[in-house]
Amino acid sequence: MSWLVTGGAGYIGAHVVRALAAADLSPVVLDDLSSGHASFVPEGVPFVEGSILDTALVEQTLREHGAVGVIHVAGYKYAGVSVQRPLHTYAQNVEGTRSVLEAMVAAGVATIVFSSSAAVYGTPDVALVTEGTPKAPASPYGESKLIGEWLLRDQGIATSLRHTSLRYFNVVGSGDPGVFDTSPHNLFPLVFEALLEGRTPRINGDDYDTPDGTNVRDYVHVADIALAHVAAALRLDNGQPVEAAYNLGSGDGLSVRQIMDAMARVTGVDFTPEIAARRPGDPDRIVASGELAARDLDWAMRWSVDDMVRTGWEARRGATA
Known part of the structure; x- marks a missing residue:
């Protein structure tokens, strides 16, 4: 089977x-x-x-x-x-x-x-x-x-x-040190590549209708x-x-600035992200309820934002070791 x-x-x-x-x-x-x-x-x-x-x-x-x-x-x-x-x-x-x-x-x-x-x-x-x-x-x-x-x-x-x-x-994140996100479009790998290359990560817009002005996502x-x-x-x-x-879904979400703060905190690379223009069509907030999945699929958010960054960073750095 x-x-x-x-x-x-x-x-x-x-x-x-x-x-x-x-x-x-x-x-x-x-x-x-x-x-x-x-x-x-x-x-x-x-x-x-x-x-x-x-x-x-x-x-x-x-x-x-x-x-x-x-x-x-x-x-x-x-x-x-x-x-x-x-x-x-x-x-x-x-x-x-x-x-x-x-x-x-x-x-x-x-x-x-x-x-x-x-x-x-x-x-x-x-x-x-x-x-x-x-x-x-x-x-x-x-x-x-x-x-x-x-x-x-x-x-x-x-x-x-x-x-x-x-x-x-x-x-x-990553659940295995040999596997990491290689997408050229996703936030985490974009930030990781910038830090590894000595560039400053970028936030696309900080004037959204959210607590810190940056997009909130799951x-x-x-x-x-x-x-x-x-x-x-x-x-x-x-x-x-x-x-x-x-x-x-997470039920509450995280802002891009919260992700950036965690990136600096966990990687030990002190940086202040550059603020770029908004991307067309980006909504303020998209967060989903995971209640049905929690009921039927044992769905839970078992990892903190620092865990997400740490596991992804370690896997990506391990690939260049």
Whole structure:
């Protein structure tokens, strides 16, 4: 019995793989290494290099490893860039998800946990985002994730597919010294790279309607995200009821300035961030409730902001050692 993790050589997927292994759930990785790294796959975990768009390969991998379910993490995750590359985004995230579902039907696999995104909400004008908050994605990336959820819903109506989607926000930190966020667009790696190169990190706007003037967002530790995927997989596999989607949110959020203060405090690099202009479309605050996930998936914020920075910093510095 095994679980196939698509995108299991990526930052989030590699943590899911480790959490599955720790729970004796025999992960198998399928990844095309377009943004993942073969070195992120733990020794002893079967690794198939290939694309989720190759339906025959996905089916073959499911059959050969006796998979009982899929944790579908693979996808094109750059929301801002997706505006310039909508066709690529839809190919990877919509056609890719359809391909995985088709392979599952052929292989007789009927359980899937889908890595969705808070981007399905766009820029909601509410104090706390819940699963029922209206969906208004503001980018092809967000749209593609919402369509992915629709694909699971419709397939679940048509067949015996059991599924749930996990929507999360800013995933940070590290649960393993050999795995770190390599995205060129996320806040933590941008700050880490600036500090390593002797540059001053930047805050985009300090005049928002928040206590300290900087954006407030959900920042959640990647190890907690991974545990929630495993909990969802187990709940589905055991036939327990699940919601169609869960927010993996903090409930209160952190401001960009709070993150910068923690960066200076934890890294020991004393700096005062530069203040740049606002980025178009950035809302003041987006924070989600994690109540449903806490009820069903043992979701909890187990790491402080200093822990988030420390684990991410140590993993990133270890890569250059």
